[in-house]
Amino acid sequence: MPGCKRWGLWLTLVLLSGTVGALRAAPRYTVAVLGSLPGKTSTVAFGNHSINNAGQVVGHCNLGDLSSGLYGDWFSENVAFRWSKQSGIQALPLPPGAANASGYSLNDRGQIIGLAGSSYLDMQGVLWEGGTVHTFGPLSDDTTAYPQAINNRGQIAGVSALFVDETTLGRSRPVLWDKGQIHLLPMDGYSGGQANSINASGRIAGFLQTGDPADQLHAVPVVWDPHGTVQVLETLGGDFGFAWHLNDQGQVTGMASTAAGAIEMVLWAKGKILYRGSLGGAFACLWDINNQGQAVGEAYDPDGVDHAILVENGVMYDLNDLIPPGSGRVLTGAGGINERGQIVAGSIANGEFRTVLLTPKR
Numbered sequence: 001m002p003g004c005k006r007w008g009l010w011l012t013l014v015l016l017s018g019t020v021g022a023l024r025a026a027p028r029y030t031v032a033v034l035g036s037l038p039g040k041t042s043t044v045a046f047g048n049h050s051i052n053n054a055g056q057v058v059g060h061c062n063l064g065d066l067s068s069g070l071y072g073d074w075f076s077e078n079v080a081f082r083w084s085k086q087s088g089i090q091a092l093p094l095p096p097g098a099a100n101a102s103g104y105s106l107n108d109r110g111q112i113i114g115l116a117g118s119s120y121l122d123m124q125g126v127l128w129e130g131g132t133v134h135t136f137g138p139l140s141d142d143t144t145a146y147p148q149a150i151n152n153r154g155q156i157a158g159v160s161a162l163f164v165d166e167t168t169l170g171r172s173r174p175v176l177w178d179k180g181q182i183h184l185l186p187m188d189g190y191s192g193g194q195a196n197s198i199n200a201s202g203r204i205a206g207f208l209q210t211g212d213p214a215d216q217l218h219a220v221p222v223v224w225d226p227h228g229t230v231q232v233l234e235t236l237g238g239d240f241g242f243a244w245h246l247n248d249q250g251q252v253t254g255m256a257s258t259a260a261g262a263i264e265m266v267l268w269a270k271g272k273i274l275y276r277g278s279l280g281g282a283f284a285c286l287w288d289i290n291n292q293g294q295a296v297g298e299a300y301d302p303d304g305v306d307h308a309i310l311v312e313n314g315v316m317y318d319l320n321d322l323i324p325p326g327s328g329r330v331l332t333g334a335g336g337i338n339e340r341g342q343i344v345a346g347s348i349a350n351g352e353f354r355t356v357l358l359t360p361k362r
Helices: none
Strands: 031-035 043-046 057-062 079-086 089-090 101-106 112-116 122-127 132-136 143-149 156-163 169-178 181-184 192-198 206-208 220-222 230-231 239-245 250-259 263-269 272-277 284-289 297-301 307-313 316-319 330-337 343-349 352-360
Touching: 031 343, 057 112, 057 352, 079 112, 079 122, 101 143, 112 143, 122 143, 122 156, 169 206, 206 307, 220 250, 239 284, 263 297, 307 343
Parallel strands: 043 352, 079 101, 143 192, 169 192, 192 239, 220 239, 263 284, 284 330, 307 330
Antiparallel strands: 031 352, 043 057, 057 079, 057 101, 079 089, 101 112, 112 122, 122 132, 143 156, 156 169, 156 192, 169 181, 192 206, 206 220, 206 239, 220 230, 239 250, 250 263, 250 284, 263 272, 284 297, 297 307, 297 330, 307 316, 330 343, 343 352
C-alpha cells in the first residue's frame, strides 16, 4: 500500500554509480531531538516533505519500539504532531469521530495534511489549517484516501484506493485534490498508480502500474505536468521504478529495480537518470530533494544495517559522519530536506526511536 516506503538504511562504501564521501568529514550539522508526546515511545516523521522552510516538522508519535516495530499499530496508537523550535512538539487535534491520526506533509503556509482511520477501509485525508480540522475522502467508488504531499498553493497529491477487506488492496489510483475537489490523474492505459509529490508549478511525481491493479511492484516512474500529460522516466530495466519527490527545477528522486533484482536510489533530471547508487544491501531510495539539488534518503548495506544519507553534487555521504561524534545516536533514515538545508531523520539511542532535525552549521 502507499505507506510501504518505511525502510531503514546505512551507508558503506558500496556504490554502483557515483562517488562516496569521506568516512568521517568535519561535522556539518547540529542535532536537535524532537522528543515525544506524553505516553508515547517513538516519534516518526517520514512523510513526503515532512519539513517546511520555517523548519516546522510534522509526523506522529506512537507506542512502537525496536522489538515490535517502529511504526507501532498504525490504526490505534498514532497521535499526529507538529514541531517547531519555538513551541516544541505539540499534538494536532483529531478529526471528529477519529481515534488516531498521522501528520504527513506541510507547506510554507502552515497547512498540514495527514490521514486518520481505524483501518484501511475507512482511512480519510486530513487537513489541519488555521486551528481547524477538515477531512476529505477518495473517489466515489473507492474506500480509502491517502494524501501524500501538499504544495504552497494548497494542492494535494495522493492516492485513492479500494480495499477488499482490512488488509487486501484491490486497486490504487493517482489523484489530485484541488480547491475542495478530487481529480483522477491520467493513467494512459496503465492499471493503477500513485501520486507522491507536487511542486510549486503543479507538476506531480509518482508511478503507474504495469500489471494487476493490486500489484504495486510492477510499475514505471512518472511525472504529470499541470495539464495532465504523463512523462515516463528512464528505468533501470527491472520490474519497478517509483518517483517519490520532485523539486521546482524538475529534478526527481526515487528508486528503481535492476534486471538482476537489485534496488537502487535514483535521481532523474529531464526524464533521464542523473545519479544512481546502492550500498550493496536489499534497499536504497532517495526520498526528498530541495531546489539546490541536495537529496536525502536511505539504503541498506549487505549486513542489513541502516543509516541516513545525503547525496550532493554526485557524492554520497553518511549523515552519521556529518554530525558531532559521541552523540550516542545512530541516524536511521532521512526523509525530508528544506531550502535551508535542514534535514529530518530518524535516530536510535538507548533503545528509543526519535526524529531529529539536522541544521547546517554556519
